[in-house]
Amino acid sequence: MATEIDRQEAPGDDLWRFALDLYAQPGVSDACLLLQDRYGCDVPMLLFAAWAGAERGVALGADDVVAARGAVTAWQAEVVKPLRGVRRRLKQGPPPAPDARTGDLRARLQAIEIDAERIELETLAKCLPATRGGAHGLGGRSVAVSVNLVGVAPGAENDPEAAAALRLLAEAALAT
Numbered sequence: 506m507a508t509e510i511d512r513q514e515a516p517g518d519d520l521w522r523f524a525l526d527l528y529a530q531p532g533v534s535d536a537c538l539l540l541q542d543r544y545g546c547d548v549p550m551l552l553f554a555a556w557a558g559a560e561r562g563v564a565l566g567a568d569d570v571v572a573a574r575g576a577v578t579a580w581q582a583e584v585v586k587p588l589r590g591v592r593r594r595l596k597q598g599p600p601p602a603p604d605a606r607t608g609d610l611r612a613r614l615q616a617i618e619i620d621a622e623r624i625e626l627e628t629l630a631k632c633l634p635a636t637r638g639g640a641h642g643l644g645g646r647s648v649a650v651s652v653n654l655v656g657v658a659p660g661a662e663n664d665p666e667a668a669a670a671l672r673l674l675a676e677a678a679l680a681t
Contacts, residue, residue, distance in 0.1 A: 517626065517627035517630040517631070519556075519560065519630070520552070520553065520556050520626050520627070520629065520630040521623055521626055521627070523552070523555075523556045523559075523560055523681060524549070524552040524556065524626055526681045527552060527555060527556075527674075527677055527678055527681045528552065530677040530680070530681065532673050532677070533673065533674060533677050535670075536669075536670035536671075536673045536674050537551055537552075537670075537674070539666065539667065539670050540658050540661055540667060540670055540671070543661075543664070543666075543667060544658055544659075544660060544661050544664075544667060546657060546658045546661070547574075547577070547581055547657075548622070549577070549581075549585075549622050549625045549626050549629060550573065550574065550577075550629065550657045551654065551657055551658065551674065552626065553573065553626065553629040553630070553632075553657075554570075554650075554653035554654050554656065554657045555650055555653065555654060555674055555675070555677075555678035556678070557633055557649070557653055558646055558647075558648075558649030558650030558651070558652070558653045558654075558678070559646055559649075559650050559678040559679050559681065561633060562645060562646055562649055563633060563634060563649060563653075564648065564649040564652045564653060565634070565652070565653045565656055565657075566634075566656075567656065569632070569634045570656045570657055572632055573629055573632040576628050576629065576631070576632050577625050577628050577629060580621070580624065580625055580628065581625060584621050585618065585621045585622060585625060588614060588617060588618040588621055589618055591614055592611055592614040592615055592618055595607050595608075595610060595611040595614070596611065646679060647675070647679055650675045650678050650679060651671075651675050654671045654674055654675055655671065658671060
């Protein structure tokens with residue numbers, strides 16, 4: 506039997522499962538990384554935005570996006586990005602990298618980075634605004650997902666390749 510605490514933590518667990526399923530869909534990781542590298546998008550924010558629309562039927566307003574970003578900005582800047590930076594750097598150097606030992610270190614850093622992103626997703630799940638009626642049916646959820654992704658990736662919709670990445674993410678989210 507679930508305790509009250511378990512029920513309060515459920516949105517973070519739901520978001521985590523959704524994020525894992527979505528990220529495993531063909532093309533999604535490439536789409537997220539394109540948006541991250543080209544537009545500075547935070548991948549957990551993209552996954553949160555997709556989840557809010559696809560699973561919860563919530564269209565995030567500009568204030569919701571600002572509040573969610575505010576809740577994770579320090580964590581992202583001080584923990585997730587430095588871990589990612591070291592992990593990426595080990596792919597090519599500095600010497601003695603890359604070699605088998607530094608490859609093992611890189612793999613352990615990737616696992617820690619994923620743990621840090623899970624903590625970020627749990628924090629974001631708590632930022633989900635109270636449902637304002639919620640989007641019902643596939644059409645409403647489709648609109649919510651699209652609105653949310655554009656809201657967390659401003660300007661990307663004007664770049665054909667990034668817009669295609671956003672569409673792929675939206676379609677995959679609705680199919681997850």
